[in-house]
Amino acid sequence: MKFIITLFTSLLLFAGLAFAETPEEKGLAIAKEDDKRDNGFEDFTANLVMLLKNRQGEESARNIRNKTLEVEGDGDKSISIFDRPRDVKGTALLNFTHKVGTDDQWLFLPALKRVKRISSANKSGSFMGSEFAYEDVTSQEVEKYSYKWIRDEDYEGQKCFVFERYPVYKNSGYTRQVVWLDQKDYKILKIEFYDRKNAQLKTLKQSKFKQYLDKYWFPEEMHMKNHQTGKSTLLTWTNYKFKNGLKDKDFNKNSLKRAR
C-alpha cells in the first residue's frame, strides 16, 4: 500500500512537471507563434527613410528601397538599394540571413562597378551611422535567441506578453532584449536593449501598424532611442507591396549589379 502511494505521488509530480510550462518554454512558444504568424508572405517590397538625430540637434536622412524574399527553412533574402545620400546612390546590399551561423552579405559599389563580399563575423555595429545595429534590422529568426517569458501586462492599452530574449550570436552587442508583444496580433510594440554590461542601451518603439493581406501586421514607424549617447533614429516604412512574384534568381550577385 505504501509503495503504491509513493508511486502514485511520484507519477503525479512527474506529470505536473511535464505539463507545467517553464518561463523559458513559454517564451519560446510565444516566439514560435509569432514566427508562424509572420510566415507565408512570400515576398514584399517597401521604401524606407531613416532619419538620424544627434544630441546637438542635427538631422540627416537616408533613403533605401527594400526587397525581401521569404525562404523556406532558412532566413530571408533581401536586397537594399540606397538612394540617398547622393554619394552612395545605386549602392545595393544583398543579404542572406541564416537561422544559424553568420549571415552572408554582398555590397555592389557602382563607383567601383564591383560586388564586394563583406567578410566579417562581427556585424553588430551601427547600420549606416544610425542607432539601428545590423542585428536589429536583419530578419529575426526564432533560432537567433533563447527566450524567457517574464509577465503579462498592458502596454499602451494593449495586452502584452513581456519576454526576454538572449542572443545566441557570440559577438552580439547585447546581453538581453526585453520585448513587449501584443497578445492579439503579435505586434512587437517595444524592445529594450541591454548592452554587454547589462545597462539599458536603447529602446525601440514601433507604431502605426497596418495589416496587409488580412494577416500581416507591419509598423510604419520604428523609433530607436539611444539612452547612452542621446542619439536617435526614426525609420519610416512606406509603400509596402506583397506577393510581387520575386524569385530566388532576383537575389544573387548578378541581380545585385542590376538592382537600381
Place this chain on the structure above:
Amino acid sequence: MKNNSINDFGVIRFRWWIILSTLVLVLSAASGARFLGFSTDYRVFFSEDNPQLVAFETLQNTYTKNDNVMFAVEPKDGKVFTPQTLAIVEELTQASWKIPYSLRVDSITNFQYTWSEGDDLVVQDLIENAESFTQEQLKKVQAVALAEPLLRNRLITQKSDITGINVTINLPHKSISETPEVVAFVRDMQEKFEKKYPSIKIYLTGVVFMDNAFNEAGEGDMKSLVPVMYSIVLIIMALTLRTFWGTFVTVLIMAFSILTGMGLAGWSGILLTPISANAPTIILTLAVADSIHILVTFFYEMRHGKSKYEAIQETLRVNHQPVFITSVTTAIGFLSLNFSDSPPFRDLGNIVAMGVMAAYVYSVLFLPAMLSILPVRVKAGSTSQNGFIDALGDWVIHNRKSLFWGMMSLIIILASQIPRIEIDEKFNEYFDTRYQFRVDNDYVEKHLTGFESIEYSLKAGESGGISNPEYLKKVDAFAEWYRQQPGVMYVSTLTDTMKRLNKNMHGDDESYYRLPDERDLSAQYLLLYELSLPFGLDLNNQINIDKSSTRFTAILESVSTQSALDLEDSAQEWLRNNAPPGMASHGASPLIMFSHIAMRNIDSMMTGTLLALLLISAILAGVLKSFKLGLISTIPNLVPVFMTFGIWAVFVGHIGLAVSVVAPVALGIIVDDTVHFLSKYRRARQELGKTPEEAVRYSFHTVGTALFLTSVILVCGFFVLTFSGFQMNVHLGLMTTIAILCALVADFLFLPTLLMRSSNPVPLREAELKI
C-alpha cells in the same frame, strides 16, 4: 545700567539668550552640511557659458563623449607580442566592456584589421585567440600594428614594450557617485588582473581618473589640512594668550564659523571642489583673528585692574568697529571672487564670506557672552608683552626718512619685476606625486602616449562632403602638418582609414595607400566599411550623422598651457592659409579649456580687484571720516599686492588659474592691518590730540601686538595650504602667505612713514579746522 546696555549692546544682560540663540543658529545652519558633496567632474571649473566649454560640449554632442579610462599594460619581460601577453590584452579588452558607462573599448587586439581576399573585404579583430599564435603570426600582427597610424604611439609603442587599452566612458552626470563607481570598478580589475597574471603591470590614467583626483584632492585636503591648522592655532594661542578659557571659546568660534559657512554652502547647493574645500581652513584662520583682537584688549584691560564686566564693555567699545570693518572688507575681498570665470572660486569666495560674517557675529556676541560666564582670570601683575613692538615703533619713527625711501625703492624694484610674470602652468602638475593618478600618468606619458589632446571638428560644408577628395586632402595635409609640430605624439584622422580602405579595395596594393580620387568612391568605401564593423567600434565617434564633418584629434605630451595656446594659434593660422574658410574650427579639449581659463580669469579678477579696492577704500574713508585717510589707505593696501607679485615674478615666474584670484583675496585680508592701524592712529590724532609721531607710537603700542599675532596666525593658516597635494592650493597658500607678510612689513615700516610725511605736524583736529 542704561550706559551699560549702550556700551556692550546688552551682551552681558542677555548673555544666556545670546549663547542659546548662537547654538540654535549654528545648528540650523550646520544641518545644511548634509547636502555637501564633492564634485567629481573637472567641468565644474568652467561656467556654463564658458566659450571653450561650449565648443567642447558641441563637439562631444556632435560625435560622442571622449572621457576615458586608459589601461597601460606593461609585460615585465618587455615584450607585448607574445602569446601570453596578447591573450591577457584580449581578456582585459573583453572585460573592459563591462566597465560602468563604457561606450567603446579600443585595443591592439580588437583593432578592426582590414584586408582583401579576391573580391572579399575582410574585416576582423587584429588579434584573436593569441594563445595559439605561432612566431610567424606574432610577427605579422606586430608589423600591422606598428605600421598603423591609428595604433602607433597611442595603443602600442615603437619598441612594443607597453600597450594601451582605451575605454571611452560616457558619464550621464546625474550623480556624483558615477566617477568613483568607475574608478573603483577599474581599480578592482587592475588588482585582479595583476594578481592573476604576475607577468604584467597595469597603469591607469584617463580623464575619469583625473576627475577622481580632483575629488580625492579636495577630500584629502579637508581631512588632513584642517586638523593641522587647528593644532597650529591652538599652540599659538596657548603660547601667546596663555589662557585656557580664552582659547576654549576661540576654538568654539572657529568651529561655529566653519559650520555656519559650510552649512550655508550645503543649503545653497554648492558642490565642493579642491578649491572651495579650502574654505574651512581660511574661515578658521580669519575667525581666529577677530577673537584675538577682542581677547588681547580684554586681557589688557583686566591686567590693568578692570573688572571682568568693565573689561568686556571696554573691549567691545574699542573693538566693535574695527572688527566689523575688517570683517566687511575681508568679505568684500572674497565676494569679489564672484567676478571669476571659474565657479569653484566663486563658491570659495561666497563660503568664506559667509563664514567671515558669521565669525564677526560670534566674536562680538558669543565671545563676550561666554567670557562673562566663564571663570576667566588673569595673573595679577603679569606684564604686557609690548616691549618689542614699542621699540619697533620708536625705531620706525627715528629712521622714518631712510625707511620711507628704502621702502619706496624696494616697492618700485619689486613692482618693476611684475611684467616678467608669464601666464603659464602645466595641467599635468596640478596633482603631485602623492596621487596615484599623477604617478601612473607620468609613467604612461613617458612610455606610451600623452594625456593631453586638442580636437577639431573639421567641416566639409555640405551633406556628405567628407567624401570630397578636396576635403580629404586638406584634412590629410592638416594631419601631416600637425604631426610635425613639437610635442605632438599622435594624430587621429579619418583620412588614414580612407587610405587603408583604398589599398584594400585594390588588392592590398601598397601603391594605392592614398586617398581615393572620386567622391562617390570614398563614400561607398565608407559605407562598405561601416557595414562590417562590430558593436561599439563604429565610426560615429569620428563622423557626424550628416557626414559633413569629421573629428580630428591630436594627442600631445605634457605641454604647458602657453605652448598649447601657441600650438592652437599656429593651427588656426595653418587653417586660415590653407583650408577653405568653412573648414576652420577652433580646437577644443580640456587642455584648451584650462589654458584659456587662467587668462580669462586674470582679466575678470582685475575688474574684481579694482572694484573691491574702490569699495574698501570708500568704506575706510567713511569709517575714518577722512577722505584723505581713505586715499592714503589705498597705498598700504595695494603695496603688498605689488610686492607679492614682484617677489613671485623673481622666484616663480609664472602664474596660473589659482594665483589669478590671490589679489582680491589678499587685499581683503591685508586691509585688516591697515584698518586697525589707521583707526588707532585717527583716534590718537582726533580724540587724544596727539602729533603724528605720538599717534604712530600710540598705534604701535595699542594694536601692534595684535597685528603681529594675527599675521602670524594668518601666515600659518595659508602656509598650511602649501602642504596640499593640489598645486592650485599650494600656489594660493604660498602667494597669500607672501602677501600677508608683505602687508605686515608695509604696515609697520611704510605706512607710518607715509602718515608722518603727509600729515601736518600739528594735531589733526586743529589742522582740519584750518581748512
